[in-house]
Amino acid sequence: MKHGLSNLFRHRGLIQSLVTRELKARYRGSVGGYLWSFLNPLLLLLVYTIVFTTVFTPPRAQGADIEPYPLFMFCGLLPWTWFAASLTDAANSLITGGNLIKKLIFPAEVLPVVSVLANGVHYLLGLPVYLIAWFIFKPQGLSVHVLWLPLVLFTQLILSLGLGLILAALAVHFRDIRDILANTLTLWFFLTPIIYSRAFIQALAEEENASWVPKVVARVLDLNPMTHVIDGYHLSIFEGSLINWKRLPVTLAVAFLVLIVGYWFFDRLRDSFPEEV
Amino acid sequence: MAATSHVPLAPVVRVVNVDKRYRKVAHAHRFLTLKSAIVGGDLFKALAPSEVFTALDGVSLDISHGETLGVIGSNGAGKSTLLKIIAGTAKPTAGTVTVDGTISALIELGAGFHPEISGRENVFINGIMLGLSRRQVAERFDDIVSFAELQDFIDAPVKTYSSGMYMRLGFSVAVHIEPDVLLIDEVLAVGDEAFVHKCLDKIAEFKRRGKTILLVSHSLESVRRLCDRVVWMKDGSIEQAGDPPKIIDAYLQWVARKEEGELAAGYERRSAAAEIGTAADAPGAGDKSATGSLDGAGTAVGAQEPTGAGSGEAPYEAGRWGSQQVLIDQVRLLDAQGAQHYVFACGDPMTIELTLRAKEEVDDFAVGIGVFNTDGVCCYGTNTDIERLGAGKLLGTAIVRMEIPELNLIEGTYYLDLAVHRIDGYPYDYQRGLTQFRTTSTIADIGVARLPHRWSFEGGIEWKKTTETGGDGSAT
Structure with a gap:
């Protein structure tokens, strides 16, 4: 594993140029260019603002703690987009990069890593849009706890890398993975507190006459590592409070475990890639 | 180090x-x-x-x-x-x-x-x-x-x-x-x-x-x-x-042997197919049905041709037909030592040997040979009548050999038309494309035949010393 990580570090030049290439290629030929990295989340933010403030006001999600709702929802939606796109791209990475693995002497693990990082850069490019909206809605600015954000980002990065490696290796052998993943991500999205807050589900579960549904959901939320990652975003940016000191480090530890297992798994199947892609 | x-x-x-x-x-x-x-x-x-x-x-x-x-x-x-x-x-x-x-x-x-x-x-x-x-x-x-x-x-x-x-x-x-x-x-x-x-x-x-x-x-x-x-x-x-x-x-020798094996297998398959008809009918009855069956054999061969695996298909329909009064029993392609081959180096001698069998005496006959390339172009064709050999008589088994001292065909696959026919063209046995051979060459010249030639130079022209064949062969 140590070898694996140092390997990734050794290829940082390659990873860096591939991430750059990925970003350049994505917008090459479009008039808007990089502007799309800002425009996409901006337009999405506008749509959601209109939908959730005037057309459709989710009655139960309107707790006092999640106002203004578009800002709340966007706080979690942007990193989720990073996460979901990372896993989708990573699962495809070895197949689309098949030429490289087959024809060049090429470290295959670089490909899923590039998928995760390139989408991470997208997230970071979208962040200023969010902040501008933030200052429009809340002129008082951000709390100092926003400084915890790098830790949250790091946790998500490690988790995405681990899952990305596993998915990339599996998708080479079982192309069905890509379709299964697309559906799993949809379900996962709703089982992560993005369009609702975790506190809201917990409150439901703790009600005296609560049915088993919110209880099960609350349980699942607790076991979902993305819950705590998204929670981290909510706390450090939206609520401006200290991140959860117990849950986030545990999640980070779990993320590292996933990465170790993921790398081991990837390494184990590595030799089969050139023949299968 | x-x-x-x-x-x-x-x-x-x-x-x-x-x-x-x-x-x-x-x-x-x-x-x-x-x-x-x-x-x-x-x-x-x-x-x-x-x-x-x-x-x-x-x-x-x-x-x-x-x-x-x-x-x-x-x-x-x-x-x-x-x-x-x-x-x-x-x-x-x-x-x-x-x-x-x-x-x-x-x-x-x-x-x-x-x-x-x-x-x-x-x-x-x-x-x-x-x-x-x-x-x-x-x-x-x-x-x-x-x-x-x-x-x-x-x-x-x-x-x-x-x-x-x-x-x-x-x-x-x-x-x-x-x-x-x-x-x-x-x-x-x-x-x-x-x-x-x-x-x-x-x-x-x-x-x-x-x-x-x-x-x-x-x-x-x-x-x-x-x-x-x-x-x-x-x-x-x-x-x-x-x-x-x-x-x-x-x-290269291994490749030639392999090709030869394929061509030989192809020839055997084709002649075996061509003989089915004759073998079935020959002991039986008279000339008429025999003619028909030989025709039948011809089409059978023709039909089989496209599936014939191996070394290139005849662009024209291969087949065998004729009245069967005279038969070409065997075709052999021989090198200078009399050994049978299907692959010849360009410029080597080749002998085409036909074994003929006449069931009854005929006095009106000619033996013809045509060489076709894969494009169906007749590279060379001749017969004994064109070459002014007056036919005498033919009875029983006879062997006809056409000796080619230098087979100057460029590299490629060739098909042979072999025939015994009356001078007016009425066929006794006509075998089209049943025999194939290949020529190999180290020189990538083009056209149909390699005309015997020699280069000579005078004046202000010089050549790098290359291989030993450089002097008179390599037209590249």
């Missing part, structure tokens, strides 16, 4: 007892594999090869420092697999490969290019992929671009390049990596003449600078010209290795 001056250099590439097996798993099993992998929880076992194809079988090979090694062999012999194993893009199933130094593999040129971004950016990324640092690429950038002759296009997206430009850029990046070991897999067949020469020059320059080169090629000419040693691979193992001319010659 201080001791290198005292000890003979260790091999740069050492391949020891390498096996490579590819698994053949039908895609129908895939879902089952996933299911059992999940249910049984034993993914690695589920992915272990069940049915395998052996691409390399116990290959051992040392390539010494500064050596240029050529690998030849027919398709599927394992040449490319060997190269991939040495390059490290494929792992051996068994055995070990050690490489001392950096490797650059020209397996597929421009494999890492991204179509959307410019040539310039691709050069950088490709260079980094192949193991250079960004600074090293920057230092070599101008050389790379000028070698590829793409100065005017380097900032255009690669998707706008022609395939030649693409290959040139790919080749240029790969050779500017300055590897210790350069692996080349059949990539010299790209680009125009001028660029191929440039590539060959570049390879020669590598050679001069003492780099180790492994060249996989079907171009025996390039192998002969560039390599110090040649390995001939057959069915996944090394058949022979050694001096280029010797090994290439052995390989």
Whole structure:
């Protein structure tokens, strides 16, 4: 594993140029260019603002703690987009990069890593849009706890890398993975507190006459590592409070475990890639 | 490495007892594999090869420092697999490969290019992929671009390049990596003449600078010209290795034998098919039905022809027909020693021997021979009547030989029309395209026949001293 990580570090030049290439290629030929990295989340933010403030006001999600709702929802939606796109791209990475693995002497693990990082850069490019909206809605600015954000980002990065490696290796052998993943991500999205807050589900579960549904959901939320990652975003940016000191480090530890297992798994199947892609 | 001056250099590439097996798993099993992998929880076992194809079988090979090694062999012999194993893009199933130094593999040129971004950016990324640092690429950038002759296009997206430009850029990046070991897999067949020469020059320059080169090629000419040693691979193992001319010659002889075997099998199949009709009818009844059956045999052969596996189909309908009063019982193609062959070197003697059998005496007959190439062009045709041999009589078994002292047909496959017929053309036995032969040549001349010729020169014209055949043969 140590070898694996140092390997990734050794290829940082390659990873860096591939991430750059990925970003350049994505917008090459479009008039808007990089502007799309800002425009996409901006337009999405506008749509959601209109939908959730005037057309459709989710009655139960309107707790006092999640106002203004578009800002709340966007706080979690942007990193989720990073996460979901990372896993989708990573699962495809070895197949689309098949030429490289087959024809060049090429470290295959670089490909899923590039998928995760390139989408991470997208997230970071979208962040200023969010902040501008933030200052429009809340002129008082951000709390100092926003400084915890790098830790949250790091946790998500490690988790995405681990899952990305596993998915990339599996998708080479079982192309069905890509379709299964697309559906799993949809379900996962709703089982992560993005369009609702975790506190809201917990409150439901703790009600005296609560049915088993919110209880099960609350349980699942607790076991979902993305819950705590998204929670981290909510706390450090939206609520401006200290991140959860117990849950986030545990999640980070779990993320590292996933990465170790993921790398081991990837390494184990590595030799089969050139023949299968 | 201080001791290198005292000890003979260790091999740069050492391949020891390498096996490579590819698994053949039908895609129908895939879902089952996933299911059992999940249910049984034993993914690695589920992915272990069940049915395998052996691409390399116990290959051992040392390539010494500064050596240029050529690998030849027919398709599927394992040449490319060997190269991939040495390059490290494929792992051996068994055995070990050690490489001392950096490797650059020209397996597929421009494999890492991204179509959307410019040539310039691709050069950088490709260079980094192949193991250079960004600074090293920057230092070599101008050389790379000028070698590829793409100065005017380097900032255009690669998707706008022609395939030649693409290959040139790919080749240029790969050779500017300055590897210790350069692996080349059949990539010299790209680009125009001028660029191929440039590539060959570049390879020669590598050679001069003492780099180790492994060249996989079907171009025996390039192998002969560039390599110090040649390995001939057959069915996944090394058949022979050694001096280029010797090994290439052995390989060519093997190819000729193989082709001969195929042609012989084809002839036997065809004549067997052609005889079905005659054999069934000959003991039976009179001439009429026999004629019909021979016709039938002819069409049967013709119908079978398209499926006849092997060495090229007749462009005109092959077949056999005639009244059967006289039969061509046997056709043999003989060399100077009287041995039967189907492959002849251009310029060698060939004798066409026909065994005829006349059931009753005939006095109106001619024996004709026509040679057709695969385009259906009659390269030469003649018969005994045209050549003013007045027919006397023919009865019982007779042997007719046409001796050709020099078979001056260019390299290719040829079909023979063989006939015994009346002088007015009414056929006794007409065999069209049932006999094939091949000519081989080391000279790639064109046309139909190789006219006997000699070059002579006077005045201010000089030639480099080349091979011994250079004086009177090579019209290139």
